[in-house]
Amino acid sequence: MIEAYQAVVLVPYAAALVLAAVPGYRVGAIGNVIASAAAFAAGLWLMLGPPTVGSYAIVDEFNVLFVAINTLVGFTTALFSASYIGHEIETGRLSPGFLRFYHAMFQAMMGSMNLALVANNIGLMWVGLELATLITVVMVGLYRTPQAIEAAWKYFILASVGISLAFFGTILVYLAGQPVLGEGLQSMTWSLLQATAVRMDPALLDLAFIFLLIGYGTKVGLAPLHAWLPDAHAEGPTPISAVLSGLLLNVALYALLRFKMLMAGQPAALDPGPIMVVMGLVSLIFAAFMLYQRRDIKRFFAYSSIEHMGLMVFAFGMGGPLANFAGLLHMAMHSLTKSSIFFAVGHVAQAKGTQRFAEIRGLSVSHPRLAVALALAVLAIAGLPPFGVFTSEFLILTTTFARQPWLALLPAFGLLVGFGALLLRLQDTIFGEPVGPAHRVDASSVPMVLHLMLVLAAGLYLPPALVIWFRRAAELLG
Amino acid sequence: MKLAYEISHLLAGVMLVVSFALLYQQRIAAVLNAFAAQSITLALAVAWAAWSEDRPDLFITATIAFLLKGIVIPVALHRTVTRLGVHREVEKVVGVGMALLVGLALCGLSQALVVKIAPVAAGLARDELALAMAIVLLGFLMMIVRRNAVTQVVGFMSMENGLILAATGAQGMPLVVEVSVAFSVLIALFVFAVFVFRIRERFDTIDIEALDRMRGDRR
Structure with missing residues (x-):
């Protein structure tokens, strides 16, 4: 028996594998809607269940809120996409093969975002957000017009810099946690880090937060790190613009807020x-x-x-x-x-x-x-x-x-x-x-x-x- | 223990020196060679950490760094540049002198920031951290001051070399292997972007300025 928090991650990933194998874009579009509905159901199930803290996953009121919005908007966007995307084939902007790819990637992106949201591990959270970002880069370049490639390239460069800086920040948080919690996975477990933040070195936390703020702030689209955002929205397929604005920015903000909570645990830090x-x-x-x-x-x-x-x-x-x-x-x-x-x-x-x-x-x-x-x-x-x-x-x-x-x-x-x-x-x-x-x-x-x-x-x-x-x-x- | 520390320190120092060398190259071919040298040094540093600290999983990271970033990617980029035939020179946004001065300031900054941190785990991680941070920041600088697509990719990969060095220096950090694999995927995508989308064929140049003109807003 799988838990609700596993379902919100595994359902989209499994759907991505299935959709990648399904020929015919109409079937793919319907499959995309069904999978998103299932993920939404899992999100509701998660919402009704009790908060849990495991070694890999955490479920509390804070991230359940994000998961609920994520799966709901994912579901409605899949509905919209199913009725919208056929038009792109008629006008010749996309071929059926690309559409199959698009549906699989849509589900993989939803799964990665949910992974970032329920992860109780700062490394896993980073991986989820990175995967979701990379997938959106590919989606933005989907039409392969010069404008779309330019937007994807710019998004790629800025997002990768953001990814790298956030990863450096993650390493620094691990280094701050390591003397307190010991070597290994526990020093990357978010709930343990937060509980022991008061015993961590404030200077190291400060440094980590600056890197995390710039890294994840790039994804949130904070000025002056926003340059990728308008182009990425404009040149990709419209359902992806909806998901970018409605969801991916939120997930990046979520990561930032988690680290803000960590900083609040150490009064001596900035x-x-x-x-x-x-x-x-x-x-x-x-x-x-x-x-x-x-x-x-x-x-x-x-x-x-x-x-x-x-x-x-x-x-x-x-x-x-x-x-x-x-x-x-x-x-x-x-x-x-x-x-x-x-x-x-x-x-x-x-x-x-x-x-x-x-x-x-x-x-x-x-x-x-x-x-x-x-x-x-x-x-x-x-x-x-x-x-x-x-x-x-x-x-x-x-x-x-x-x-x-x-x-x-x-x-x-x-x-x-x-x-x-x-x-x-x-x-x-x-x-x-x-x-x-x-x-x-x-x-x-x-x-x-x-x-x-x-x-x-x-x-x-x-x-x-x-x-x-x-x-x-x-x-x-x- | 002392010797192990000195050797890993030496290798990290060599990587930092190569980061500076990346900044003052005039030709793209030389930039690629310098990058290959940096990646191979990284592979040595990671392999040394794997051997001296008895963490065999790090050998995988070292192998990936050596094969992919030390050999495959530099060779692939060399071939791209040769095939394109143009733009053998590095296009600069600011001059070499200025870039080196800013680079020095960034090294000083990372040292000054790290000194404030209380010595953790016998001070080993701290010095490595300063070197790794300097390499990350220099890679970042290179992405800003060099605007050719190939040199930007190299700047990013050099940044990533610094990250893997930092992750290796963090004692017992899990996920290092996984992350190095994830990063390799990212780089493969980068090269994919340069190769398969063939920016040159569409724009006749790999100068990022030309891409800027393609912004939809300026149509």
Whole structure:
């Protein structure tokens, strides 16, 4: 009998092997959906089960939250992908062989992300995140256009540097743990490291955290380490953009937060809080201004992801139960909303045959239902009530205001700047005279609508059970 | 014990010297030779650690370093450069003097950072750590100041040599073998990117600047 935490890792990996052998892209797409549904079921099972700590795996409220979001968005993205990807064959951008590869890689990526999330070993966590990153590099280059290869190359170089620095940080954490816990696997076991952090050498932990912050921060897309992110989002298949923004950035953030918890265990070591506040604010404000100059719709929303990751890092940097609660809620809301935006963008790209803003106009005339969905999704990410993103952003700002009134002005400013850009672009794409072609859209709108309804429901009413769960996770974060 | 320490120290020092040598080469062929020398030194250092500390699994890491990074990859890259026929010179973002000065500063920095750490395990790991960190940072520097695709790959692999040195120096660290295999996969993918995607065929050059022009945003 396997445990739930094994299932969330093994189901996708097994599915990857099966899908790699399945000929015919329609069967592969259906298999991809079934496997993702099974992984989601395993995620729910994990959520209902008790917290456990083993020598290789750890399950607590904090990472179960990430696994739940991961498997849910993985499932809906697989649904979207199944209805979307056939179009890529019709237009000749992909061959059936590449699609088989794509489905296998999709599952392998989901498995690797789940591995990074449930691992109780800092080495294993690193391996999971590295695998997931490498797979996304290959996926970004899938179309093999010069732009896609350039994006994949840049992503490859920056991600590998991030990987290397994070690994160096991991070695340093091992060196810090080794005199306390002894040689071998136990000095890489996360739960043991955290319990004994107070006896570790603070200088070594400081050094380790700097390397880990730069290494994993590259993956989170924190400015100035973000250069790979917009290109990688823009040039890969749209379902991959949704997974990149909605999930992979979260997993990298998760790794960073785990090490922040470790640092909190040693009072003599440096406090990661202020560094994260500064990096978060720089990313937030920088990305908000960069939004105005984007001419490509996927790059535009990729910068919006940098903005929101910045806000989350800011919230976690502030720390304390309320800010952590708000940060976790914002992460969940952002994942759902941003992936639904990328689903909508996938529809738009199919309808218009382009990703350039200049050629996407007057959607309300040519595709009224799509225009409404896109408008709602963009208003949701802009932080307008009654959507869930409003709740989390409001919480982040009010808790900051209560503690450091002047500091609250900066994220509020960044969000307002971003808000302006979002509305400006939305107006251009929705209204006005339609230009260019208006193709039929094949992709299913179910995943997009489902995500938006979840975000709306969370904004209107958060069930007490969910609040308690988020609160426990926030307490674990310290 | 003392002699074992001196020898591993010597090998790590040689690797650092080669890292500097990588920075001042004018020709890509010379860069590749220097990199091969560094990888073979790494293989020796890891093999020495495996023998003197009685950790036989490290011999696998040493063998991988020697075969893959000491021979296969340099030879493969040599052939690529010859086949492309152009760009035999190293393209620099900053001059040699400046790069070497920054490199020296990075060595000083890594020493200064490591000195703050309390001596662990009889001080053995600490000096190795400073050398390994300097090699990692110099590899990083090389990726920044040399913009040709081949030299960037070499910079990354040199960074990775430093990482494996650090992992070997960390007494009893598990996963070293696994990680060295994972890294080899990563490098294979890198070379794959240079070879199979044949950046040259699409862009007529392997200069990264040309890739930059392909950014979708500037269409």
